Amino acid sequence: xxxxxxxxxxxxxxxxxxxxxxxxxxxxxxxxxxxxxxxxxxxxxxxxxxxxxxxxxxxxxxxxxxxxxxxxxxxxxxxxxxxxxx
Numbered sequence: 001x002x003x004x005x006x007x008x009x010x011x012x013x014x015x016x017x018x019x020x021x022x023x024x025x026x027x028x029x030x031x032x033x034x035x036x037x038x039x040x041x042x043x044x045x046x047x048x049x050x051x052x053x054x055x056x057x058x059x060x061x062x063x064x065x066x067x068x069x070x071x072x073x074x075x076x077x078x079x080x081x082x083x084x085x086x
Contacts, residue, residue: 057074
């Protein structure tokens with residue numbers, strides 16, 4: 001079996017560089033926590049409304065549609081049609 005030491009070292013290096021822990025000054029700590037909490041609440045509320053609609057869309061396309069699920073159609077993106085010069 002191979003040694004996993006190098007992998008652990010790389011993971012620790014990546015965590016130090018891109019880790020989630022953020023040092024916040026004491027005077028900005030309340031503002032940081034409030035902003036973080038509001039962001040989490042906003043994401044939770046958005047997901048709360050998107051998930052049921054997503055299930056409805058998947059079931060509707062699976063039963064009544066052609067069985068193909070398109071994320072671009074779900075989010076309302078339009079495909080850009082490029083006219084080729086002939």
